[in-house]
Amino acid sequence: MKLKPQIAVFISIGIAVIGIALSMVLGLWTTESAKVPRRLSQSQTTVQSAAQGQGSGENQNQVQYDPMDIRGSYKFSEIGGLFKIPVSDLASAFNVKENAENFAVKDLEKIYAGASNEIGTGSVRLFVALYVKVPVDLTADTYLPETAVQILKAKGTLSSEEAAYVEKHTVKLP
Amino acid sequence: MKTKKSKSAIIRIVIQIFFFLLVFMVSISKWLAEKGIKLPFLPEVSLHAICPFGGIETLYGFAATGSFIQKIHNSSFILMIIGILVALLFGAIFCGYICPFGTFQEWIGKLGKKLLGKRYNSLIPKKLDSILRYLRYVVLALVVYQTAITSKLLFQNMDPYYALFNFFTNEVALSAYIVLGVIAVLSLFIERPWCKYFCPYGAFLGLFNLFRVFKIRRNKNTCISCGKCDRVCPMNIEVSKKEAVRSHQCISCHKCTSEVSCPIKDTVVISTNKLSEEKEGVKVEA
Ligand code: SF4
Numbered sequence: 389m390k391l392k393p394q395i396a397v398f399i400s401i402g403i404a405v406i407g408i409a410l411s412m413v414l415g416l417w418t419t420e421s422a423k424v425p426r427r428l429s430q431s432q433t434t435v436q437s438a439a440q441g442q443g444s445g446e447n448q449n450q451v452q453y454d455p456m457d458i459r460g461s462y463k464f465s466e467i468g469g470l471f472k473i474p475v476s477d478l479a480s481a482f483n484v485k486e487n488a489e490n491f492a493v494k495d496l497e498k499i500y501a502g503a504s505n506e507i508g509t510g511s512v513r514l515f516v517a518l519y520v521k522v523p524v525d526l527t528a529d530t531y532l533p534e535t536a537v538q539i540l541k542a543k544g545t546l547s548s549e550e551a552a553y554v555e556k557h558t559v560k561l562p
Numbered sequence: 563m564k565t566k567k568s569k570s571a572i573i574r575i576v577i578q579i580f581f582f583l584l585v586f587m588v589s590i591s592k593w594l595a596e597k598g599i600k601l602p603f604l605p606e607v608s609l610h611a612i613c614p615f616g617g618i619e620t621l622y623g624f625a626a627t628g629s630f631i632q633k634i635h636n637s638s639f640i641l642m643i644i645g646i647l648v649a650l651l652f653g654a655i656f657c658g659y660i661c662p663f664g665t666f667q668e669w670i671g672k673l674g675k676k677l678l679g680k681r682y683n684s685l686i687p688k689k690l691d692s693i694l695r696y697l698r699y700v701v702l703a704l705v706v707y708q709t710a711i712t713s714k715l716l717f718q719n720m721d722p723y724y725a726l727f728n729f730f731t732n733e734v735a736l737s738a739y740i741v742l743g744v745i746a747v748l749s750l751f752i753e754r755p756w757c758k759y760f761c762p763y764g765a766f767l768g769l770f771n772l773f774r775v776f777k778i779r780r781n782k783n784t785c786i787s788c789g790k791c792d793r794v795c796p797m798n799i800e801v802s803k804k805e806a807v808r809s810h811q812c813i814s815c816h817k818c819t820s821e822v823s824c825p826i827k828d829t830v831v832i833s834t835n836k837l838s839e840e841k842e843g844v845k846v847e848a
């Protein structure tokens with residue numbers, strides 16, 4: 389079977405159009421993330437429950453998301469909903485003064501453009517992980533603004549290693 | 563001999579311009595949307611959402627965790643599947659007709675052809691060139707590996723396509739601008755240097771040339787060995803020495819075909835069957 393070049397390319401474009409249309413009809417075509425982070429593994433959830441001093445009953449039905457999968461496009465209101473953190477705590481931690489609900493994590497880089505160390509998506513991940521007591525990698529260098537550190541300390545749930553880590557990784561604000 | 567552009571060649575140019583403008587407009591629309599300005603008829607989607615290579619980058623992460631890596635969405639995955647289906651039929655036709663970065667290099671190359679004449683696209687020694695052609699598989703392996711271990715779209719920092727269509731935003735890394743500049747300059751001397759030596763998606767699609775259903779085939783019985791198909795091939799494939807083009811480098815641009823350049827009717831065609839048994843009267847097109 390022979391085809392002219394234009395027929396080959398029209399068939400190709402046709403396959404693409406039909407494929408996209410079909411996926412739209414089936415509700416599969418999304419051009420934005422559903423903004424649902426991946427779930428924590430069983431072992432991470434167990435460590436978290438132990439750290440929170442919870443037994444097997446309480447909190448078992450709550451879906452445990454991985455703070456390390458928070459993306460730059462997430463808004464504070466979405467993080468608050470997913471991880472059960474008051475948006476006011478997020479706003480105070482990162483010094484977001486206006487419209488905190490709709491503040492996207494990636495915009496932190498603008499606020500902290502002149503900071504001595506990077507404050508960005510990684511900082512929000514770290515803050516959320518420590519806030520909800522998910523084990524974090526304390527070998528990486530991720531920084532938090534001092535306001536975030538104060539909130540974590542005030543909660544009183546940091547382990548001694550975590551407290552020492554955030555102390556060393558605090559960015560003082562002007 | 564053909565002097566003016568064939569219908570197939572014109573259709574290809576129109577399709578290339580269409581996709582180039584479409585991608586550019588999508589990028590502008592997204593940028594304006596972030597500033598609160600909405601353009602009619604254009605979606606507010608990121609370039610990542612309409613890039614089929616994103617699907618390949620996220621494959622490992624999807625298999626391991628069931629979720630996509632940062633910035634990659636369902637649409638990329640669906641486009642990847644569509645890209646594979648099309649490549650199974652026609653090879654890397656995406657590169658030859660649709661990819662706007664391929665088109666960009668081709669347009670710069672037209673200037674290079676004017677400046678260098680016959681020396682254009684033949685400056686690199688053959689031996690070195692044939693080795694360098696496999697470099698893009700190293701890039702593909704590195705991109706897939708890096709993405710798998712970091713779950714981040716690190717390739718964006720080196721991606722000249724992203725830099726070209728986002729040059730007006732503040733999202734482009736300096737390294738991507740540098741790669742874009744180097745590729746633009748190289749395109750004056752070599753046709754499609756990014757496609758030939760570096761592009762990981764082109765590398766992936768090129769593999770389908772080995773077993774695609776519709777191959778570029780040459781009828782050796784009617785071929786007059788004029789070498790025109792070799793001269794027009796942007797990827798320097800010696801079509802005149804093959805019965806079927808299986809090179810991983812073929813971008814299915816169809817420039818070598820009898821509809822576009824080959825002066826003998828039905829001699830270089832897109833076909834499922836071997837042509838060597840066919841004995842047709844030799845007819846030179848007017
Ligand atoms: S090889 Fe890459 S850059 Fe070239 S046309 Fe194909 S996808 Fe585009």
Ligand code: SF4
Binds near residue numbers: 799816
């Ligand atoms: S072999 Fe023909 S279709 Fe393939 S790249 Fe060369 S000119 Fe284009």
